[in-house]
Amino acid sequence: MTRLLSAGFLRLKKNKVFWGGLILMAAWGIFMPVKMHLDAVQMGYVYRIEDGFFVYAMGVGVVMAVFCSLFIGTDYNDGTIRNKIIVGGKRSAVYLANAVVSSVVGLAMCAAYLLPYLCVGLPLVGGFTVPVEMVLLTTFTILLLSVAVSSVFTCIAMVCQYKSVAAVICILLAFGFLMTGMVLAQMLEAPKTQEVYSYAINGEISSVEEPNPGYLEGTKREIVQTLHDINPGGQAIQCAGMMAVNPYRLPVYSLAIIVLATGAGCVLFRKSDLK
């Protein structure tokens, strides 16, 4: 597998999508603190450095969807995946090498945002105001999340042998994760009670606080919260806002996603007929 990894990284060095993604993430990492600084100077807003530090969690899924589907899809499109199998490369090794390269790219995309953000943000916006453990835990969660989404998109790109189809599925799925995350977050954030206003005949307005029928309780809330925690889009939303309800569970779910996606992808790839 080291041979295949070495070949994969050699190709990565020449890959435009990889460098494009890195530049995009780095530009985003510079733009965020600069924008915060300008808003603070021009409009008097008060920002903390952590306000934008984890926002990249929302974008890394989409970037990895594009990268994995194009990088791996090219192997099918140009037929070069055959070169690895014909010379005796084991299918599991071919799969895992691609999974490792994608995961490393996922981590690199995160780093491409974080490092410029810190370099520009620390002098412009100032230091962290939240405990360093929280910053480290959230960073670790997002890094693991980037590996998890890379594993899912690697699985799709390796099993689906058509580059364009794989790209469409991966990108739709990346947005699907985020949309689902937003819907579930909205359900979970619904207030427990709501004010009901009533108009009297004499024109007086009175309000009564009543229980919100949309508020989730008990098992239903737990199920939705678990789904929100498992869903990579949900994890991204929670990390971006630093509002994870179960911060220690998220890395465990990411780990489970990595194992399941890689295992399933590996089994399916080993059985598939290559053209």
Place this chain on the structure above:
Amino acid sequence: MEYVLQTNGLTKKYRHFKALNQLTMNVPKGAIYGFVGRNGAGKTTLIRLICGLQFPTSGGYTLYGRKDTDKDISKSRRRVGAVVETPSIYLDMTAQDNLKHQYRILGLPSYAGMEDILKLVGLADTGDKRAGNFSLGMRQRLGIAIALVGSPDFLVLDEPVNGLDPQGIIEIRELILKLNRERQITFLVSSHILDELSRMATHYGFIDRGQMVKEVSAADLEKSCRKCIHLEVTDTGALARVLDGMDAEYTILSDREADVYAKIGVSRLTLALAEENCDVISLRERDESLESYYVSLIGGQKND
């Protein structure tokens, strides 16, 4: 005879379609094995199977003496290079980068010999030109160059001259002959361009509807394709005595049929046979090319 590849009852089904049906073939070491068949006959399917890209539904094959089910089959595969259908090259990379990538896949410690391979296939001067900007012939040669990395003993080429211009066809043919002669590389070349195959193949395998119709060496094929007189007589023993007397080369095909490879006077032969109480039932001149051989073979099968 030592064989590089032997298949045994190889069958591949795609849902209800049998692409290969109990196919048996033998590729001798050092041969240029021309794999002939019409489109959809099963040539590419067989190549995909032996390259490990697909799995047989039943039957199997041995590659350098190792069965396809052997867990060490990858060791045999390391001795194989292949260009299946289109050349497998990264179009956004240069010829050199494509080769470097293959060197890494094989785990070779350095890029030694890379320039030689590029020179051999005539791509040494392509510089920074990306493979996407190469002509079809150049891409085909780059595909072969990639297959040559790691010095394989067995090269599998699927329709290597398809779509090439006459110059490109000649270049590929010369390359195959050169590699076979100078590096003793065994080739399995699938094609339906018979004239091209006949210029280089040492062995042939004719496939139709997923089945091997016939395997024959080029020498045997040439013999059966030689200009000859095909005779049907009542007694081939008598015919043999007469032909021996005339010092003529012949092959007895059955107790009533024979091929005579000499220019002999028909009246003289008929008279001599009459003296031996042997009647000539029919007599016809045969002048077969690979094409007519193929047509009679596959056409014959089709009519069966």
